[in-house]
Amino acid sequence: MPNAIRLQNERVVHLSLERMVWPSGPVCPHCGEAARLGRLNGLSTPIGAWKCYSCRKPFTIRNGTIFHNSHVP
Known part of the structure; x- marks a missing residue:
């Protein structure tokens, strides 16, 4: 697969x-x-993890997905 991205x-x-x-x-x-x-x-x-300094809530790219509270790396 020449276009595959290898994530280490x-x-x-x-x-x-x-x-x-x-x-x-x-x-x-x-x-x-x-x-x-x-x-x-x-x-x-x-x-x-990111923090919004407007509403002061933390978030990640996983918010709103099935992986939101997942403990699996």
């Missing part, structure tokens, strides 16, 4: 999905804000 770890998968789902940058699924967002990089935060 969970962090690479999240970055690839973010580029596909949010081509213009991340958007808060709670309030729709696109400007006042920040990536969370703490040790206790999940991979790919």
Whole structure:
């Protein structure tokens, strides 16, 4: 498969999905804000976590999907 993307770890998968789902940058699924967002990089935060500084809620690319509360990497 010449066009297959090889994803080595969970962090690479999240970055690839973010580029596909949010081509213009991340958007808060709670309030729709696109400007006042920040990536969370703490040790206790999940991979790919973002925080909206408008509604102050965290989110990931998995919000609103069947993988939202999944513990499977």
